[in-house]
Amino acid sequence: MAGIDNITGRILQVAQGEVDKVLAAAEDQAKEILGKADLKAESIAKAAGARSEQQTKLYAARVKSSAESTRKKALLSAKQEIIDSVIDKAYNQLINQDAASYFEMMQKILAKTVRAEKGTIALPAADLARVPDSFKKAVSKIAEDKGGELKFAEKAANIDSGFVLSYGGIEENCSLRSIFAANRDQIQDTICKVLFS
Secondary structure, eight states: OHHHHHHHHHHHHHHHHHHHHHHHHHHHHHHHHHHHHHHHHHHHHHHTTTSOHHHHHHHHHHHHHHHHHHHHHHHHHHHHHHHHHHHHHHHHHHHTSOHHHHHHHHHHHHHHHOOSSEEEEEOBHHHHTTOOHHHHHHHHHHHHHTTOEEEEOSSOBSSSSSOEEEETTEEEEOOHHHHHHHTHHHHHHHHHHHHHO
16 A cells, blocks of 8 residues: 555645644643743732742642643644644545546455455445446456455445445445544554654
């Protein structure tokens, strides 16, 4: 799946610029929060002349701790936004790539999911309109190489990309959306390592 890796690499490069902007904005916001907390702590300390110095310091420490917690939440939220954006961009680039690259990717996914049984493969309506004969031949060969047989379903699958395999009434959803969902944690971990390490 070198094509996916290349696309993901390009998306990650573009996302790095977004990461820097969002993190800088979050850091500015965090500094502003901490600055306000310091001012509030000073104000409280001055106003609390009757309170003991220790109580004032404890309260000021709690205010700073709360501000730091707010800063960390803002950074975490910004990072999650970036990760979601990168995943969405990767998904959209994969489903919108040229037909040759798209169906080559589908062949690779099929090679990993096909069984040594007789079954059917259903494509979404959008893919049925653009499926090349070379893909149809490749589907038959991939199935035969595994000791199985696949015929194209007459009805379109109710998915936006990928395919659905059916063996004896049991369906296996191989849409890109379901593949992304099944691997979301791994994808997020990879993005985090690349962008935030």
